[in-house]
Amino acid sequence: MTGPGASAFNEVVALAARRGFFWPSSRDLYSDAPAGFWVYGPLGLRVKNKIIDMWRRRILAREGAQEIETPSVLPLKVFEASGHLEHFFDRLVECGRCHSRLRADKLLEEATGSQISLEGLSDEELHDLLVGRGVRCPVCGASEWTGIRRFNLMFTLAVGAEAESPNAALRPETTQGSVVEFKRTFTVSRGKLPFVMAQVGRVYRNEISPRRALLRMREFQQLEVHVFFDPEDTSAYESKLAEFSGYRLRFLRGEDRETGEITEMTVEEALSSGYTVNPLITYWLALYQRFFEELGFPRDRLRYRELLEGEKAHYALVHWDLEVYTEDLGWVELVNNAYRTDYDLSGHSRVSGVDLSVDTPRGKVLPHLYEPSIGIDRVILHLLLLSYRRDERRVWLALPRELAPYDVAVFPLVKKDGLPERAVEVARRLSREFAVFYDDKGSIGKRYRRMDEVGTPACVTVDHRTLEDSTVTIRDRDTMEQVRVPEERLADSLRRFLSGADLREA
Numbered sequence: 284m285t286g287p288g289a290s291a292f293n294e295v296v297a298l299a300a301r302r303g304f305f306w307p308s309s310r311d312l313y314s315d316a317p318a319g320f321w322v323y324g325p326l327g328l329r330v331k332n333k334i335i336d337m338w339r340r341r342i343l344a345r346e347g348a349q350e351i352e353t354p355s356v357l358p359l360k361v362f363e364a365s366g367h368l369e370h371f372f373d374r375l376v377e378c379g380r381c382h383s384r385l386r387a388d389k390l391l392e393e394a395t396g397s398q399i400s401l402e403g404l405s406d407e408e409l410h411d412l413l414v415g416r417g418v419r420c421p422v423c424g425a426s427e428w429t430g431i432r433r434f435n436l437m438f439t440l441a442v443g444a445e446a447e448s449p450n451a452a453l454r455p456e457t458t459q460g461s462v463v464e465f466k467r468t469f470t471v472s473r474g475k476l477p478f479v480m481a482q483v484g485r486v487y488r489n490e491i492s493p494r495r496a497l498l499r500m501r502e503f504q505q506l507e508v509h510v511f512f513d514p515e516d517t518s519a520y521e522s523k524l525a526e527f528s529g530y531r532l533r534f535l536r537g538e539d540r541e542t543g544e545i546t547e548m549t550v551e552e553a554l555s556s557g558y559t560v561n562p563l564i565t566y567w568l569a570l571y572q573r574f575f576e577e578l579g580f581p582r583d584r585l586r587y588r589e590l591l592e593g594e595k596a597h598y599a600l601v602h603w604d605l606e607v608y609t610e611d612l613g614w615v616e617l618v619n620n621a622y623r624t625d626y627d628l629s630g631h632s633r634v635s636g637v638d639l640s641v642d643t644p645r646g647k648v649l650p651h652l653y654e655p656s657i658g659i660d661r662v663i664l665h666l667l668l669l670s671y672r673r674d675e676r677r678v679w680l681a682l683p684r685e686l687a688p689y690d691v692a693v694f695p696l697v698k699k700d701g702l703p704e705r706a707v708e709v710a711r712r713l714s715r716e717f718a719v720f721y722d723d724k725g726s727i728g729k730r731y732r733r734m735d736e737v738g739t740p741a742c743v744t745v746d747h748r749t750l751e752d753s754t755v756t757i758r759d760r761d762t763m764e765q766v767r768v769p770e771e772r773l774a775d776s777l778r779r780f781l782s783g784a785d786l787r788e789a
C-alpha cells in the first residue's frame with residue numbers, strides 16, 4: 284500500500300479530472316485557454332461546500348462572526364488606500380536570448396535551492412545575484428538577463444462606457460471589501476470590539492507562472508475572517524484561551540529557518556514569552572491549527588512558519604503562514620495569518636476622508652485588524668493528496684468521512700429479480716438525510732472500485748437475501764469489510780459510521 288508518495292501528485296490531478304473533482308477551464312474545447320483557471324466538477328464542489336459549511340459551523344458560528352459578501356470589482360481608489368497599487372507586484376526578469384519573462388525570486392530560489400528570503404533585496408541586488416550565480420534560463424539555457432521590471436498582479440478594468448483608462452480592479456483579496464464596509468456592518472450589527480467579520484469570495488491575481496493545479500491559480504477562493512479589535516484591550520480573549528490550556532502550537536521560528544527545526548509551545552508559553560503578541564492572536568492561532576486537525580490534517584504535518592522582514596506582506600506587523608507538508612509538494616501555505624494593525628482602516632480614512640474609528644469605553648478607537656485567510660483550493664488539493672491510497676488491487680481516497688463527496692452508495696447486487704426496485708427504494712429513503720449515489724450498471728466489483736476512487740465511505744448493497752429477511756450489507760471503503768444490518772436500522776448505523784464509529788459497532 285502506498286501512502287501520500289512521491290508520484291501521488293500527478294495521479295491525484297489525473298484522478299480529479301477523470302472523476303469530476305476539478306480540471307483546467309475551457310481546455311477540452313480551446314487548447315490555448317490561459318492557465319491558472321480551474322473548474323470544480325460535481326464531486327469537487329461537494330467537498331468544497333462541505334469544508335465551507337464546516338468552517339461556518341466551527342469557526343464563524345462559535346465566534347459570532349458577521350459574514351458579508353462584497354463585489355469582486357472595486358474602485359482603484361480602494362487599492363490606492365490599501366497599498367496594492369504600490370506594493371502588490373512580482374519582479375520580472377527577461378531572458379536576453381529567448382525573451383521569456385520569469386520571476387526573478389523563483390529563478391534564484393530554484394537555482395540555489397535556497398530557503399533564505401530574497402524578497403527583501405533591491406532590484407539591482409536581485410539582478411546581480413542572477414548574473415553572479417550564473418543562473419540559466421529554464422527555457423533556452425542562456426544566462427544573459429535584462430534589468431528587473433515590476434509587474435503588478437492585479438487585473439485592472441475600465442468600468443463603464445466612458446472609461447478610457449482603468450478605474451477599477453478585480454480584488455486580489457476579500458479583505459478590502461470587509462474593511463471598506465466595516466463601519467456600516469459594525470453599526471447595523473450593533474457591534475462592539477472585538478468585532479468579527481467574515482467573507483467567502485473569489486479573488487484574482489495575474490500570476491506570472493500559474494502551476495501545480497490548484498496550488499497557484501489566477502482565480503481562486505478565500506475563506507477570510509477579519510477580527511477588528513482594540514489593541515489596548517484584548518482581555519475578552521484571556522478567558523477564551525482557557526479552552527486551549529496546554530494545547531501545543533507548532534512554529535518554525537524566523538531564526539530556525541536554516542535548520543527547519545520546529546518549536547512546539549503551549550498557548551501559555553507562546554503568549555507569556557510575547558511571541559504571539561496578545562491573547563487574541565494566540566487564540567486564533569490555536570483555533571485554526573485545531574480546525575485543520577479536525578479537517579483531517581495530521582498535526583505533525585502542520586506548522587506556523589514565521590515570515591521575516593521583507594517576506595511579510597506590506598500591511599503586516601507579524602505574519603505566520605499555516606503550512607502543511609506532503610512528500611510531493613514540500614511545505615505549502617494553506618492559511619495566511621496576518622496582524623495588519625490599523626494599516627487598512629487608517630489608509631482608507633486618509634484616502635476617503637471618512638473617520639473610521641468607533642466608540643469604545645476608552646473613547647474613540649481606530650481598530651486593529653487580525654486576519655486568518657484560508658486558500659480553500661489548496662486545502663482541497665492537499666486533502667486529496669493526503670487521502671490518496673493505492674495497492675495492487677485498487678485506488679482509493681481515504682478522505683475524512685464527513686468530507687467525502689457522497690456519504691453512501693446504494694447498489695442492487697444484480698440488475699434483475701426485483702433487486703433494482705428494492706435498492707431504489709432504499710436509496711430514496713436514505714437521501715432524506717445523506718448524500719446518496721445510486722448505481723446499477725456493470726459488475727458489483729467495478730461499482731465498489733469506482734466509489735473507492737472518489738472516497739465514498741460506505742456502500743450499501745441489496746441482494747437476494749434482502750428480499751427474504753430485509754437485511755442489507757454495508758461495506759467500509761477503507762477495510763472493504765462488510766456487515767449485515769436490518770433495513771430499519773440502516774440509517775442509524777450509517778449515521779454512527781459517518782461520525783467515526785467502526786463498522787461493527789455502528
Ligand SMILES: [Zn+2]
Pocket residue numbers: 378379380381382383420421422423424425
Ligand atoms: Zn531564454
